[in-house]
Amino acid sequence: MKSKLVQLLRENQGFFLSGEKISIELNCSRTAVWKHVNALRKEGYVIEAVSNKGYQLMQNEDLLSKHAILSRVKDNPLFHHIAFYDSVTSTNTIAHKLINEDVKEGVVVVADEQTAGKGRLGRKWASPKRSAIAMSIILKPKLDFRQAPQLTLVAAVAVTRAVKIVTGLELEIKWPNDLLIKGKKVCGILTEMQADSDRIQSIIIGIGLNVNQQHFSEELVDLATSLQKEGDRVFDRAELIAAILKEFTWLYETYITKGFSFIKPLWEAHEITIGKEVVARSASNTKTGIAIGIDEEGVLLLQDDDQDVHRIYSADISFEN
Structure with missing residues (x-):
């Protein structure tokens, strides 16, 4: 009501x-x-x-609540339940707990504040109160576990399109999970999976988006930005969340029926990794070379100085120059 x-x-x-x-x-x-x-x-x-x-x-200064989100997603066929929290350590952690309670696909965990969000390679992603979007999407697709990383790219396209619709700002995608504005990070995506044998049981897609932050720490000021800093106005987080969920819904449903070949050109239209000399750091090794593209599975193809092509499934990517 x-x-x-x-x-x-x-x-x-x-x-x-x-x-x-x-x-x-x-x-x-x-x-x-x-x-x-x-x-x-x-x-x-x-x-x-x-x-x-x-x-x-009356006009509210970016008030985020369960009701503000639900009133905007009432017609969304996939995302039917919002689990809203004032403050959490990590929305992905909450999502894992909900999965263990056997929730259905389509639950979205949203927090006004996230104090110890999960990033790739064990990094932290903080989302200050009343300034950022911290959300985790719960999915239960019938896919092979090797397809899970593709959903990170689906989410990246969804966020990019939604931000453009709501704010007019153009985001750039750096494989596999960073969204940038003018070279500065504005959004991170973390996909986690629960699998049985070779089949996915559940997928959690965590999205952290800097919306109305005005100040960053000294170590981040040259590396991170926010939609408000780039757009020079305050943006409605509930509107952005609804737009992200709307874009993700049709992309995800089309991906399930048509496969990654539908997503690949949409991702390539916004990417900034291909054609650049990069360093790919993973837990096991580091490789340097030219990113020459992604294959039909979403895997990064890196060509080294010996012209050998390496398939990079997961890595932290930085640009050489």
């Missing part, structure tokens, strides 16, 4: 809606309307109430 009330007030933002009109739209009593308004106020929504006029949603 609260999600529907948020949606109704947002659709009429700038205008008063009478308690009677709201009660008719939501099929509830005016007393119930009053109770839900007060509940939303406690969550941080600024709702003005004037006698003989009704209720009006």
Whole structure:
């Protein structure tokens, strides 16, 4: 009910809606309307109430809540449940716990603050309160475990397209999981898998997106940026989350039916890795060469000085020059 009330007030933002009109739209009593308004106020929504006029949603400074997200994804056929938290150590960790409780595909874990998010190679990814998107998507595709890394590339395309739609900003994709603006990292994606034998049981796609951060630590100031810094305005995180989920839904469903060959050209349209001299560091070795492309499995192809081509399944990529 609260999600529907948020949606109704947002659709009429700038205008008063009478308690009677709201009660008719939501099929509830005016007393119930009053109770839900007060509940939303406690969550941080600024709702003005004037006698003989009704209720009006005032502009909120990027307030993120379960209801703000649900009101925007009500028609999404895949992502039907939002598990929202004010603060967590890691949304991926929460997602693993939910999978162990046998949740269905389509659950999205979202937190307003993430204090120890997971990054690749054991790195941490912090998402400060009221400034970033920290979310994890739970999927249960019937795929071979070797296809799991492809979903990182699907997610990268989804985020890139969603950010362009909402903000107008162009993101660049650095294989396999970094999204950049003008060479600075704005988003990271971490895909984790639970598999049985050679089949995927579940996939968790963690997405950390810098949205409204204005300040970065001294060690990150030259390496990271945010949508607000690049777009010079505050962006609505709930709107961005809904857009990411919408883009991911159709990309994922098409990927399941048509395969990675559908995703590959969309990914290539935004990538900045191919054609560059790179260093690929993994847990077992380091290789240097020219990134000459990705194959039909999404694996990076790296050609060394001896013209030998190496297939890089997972690595931390940095540019030589």
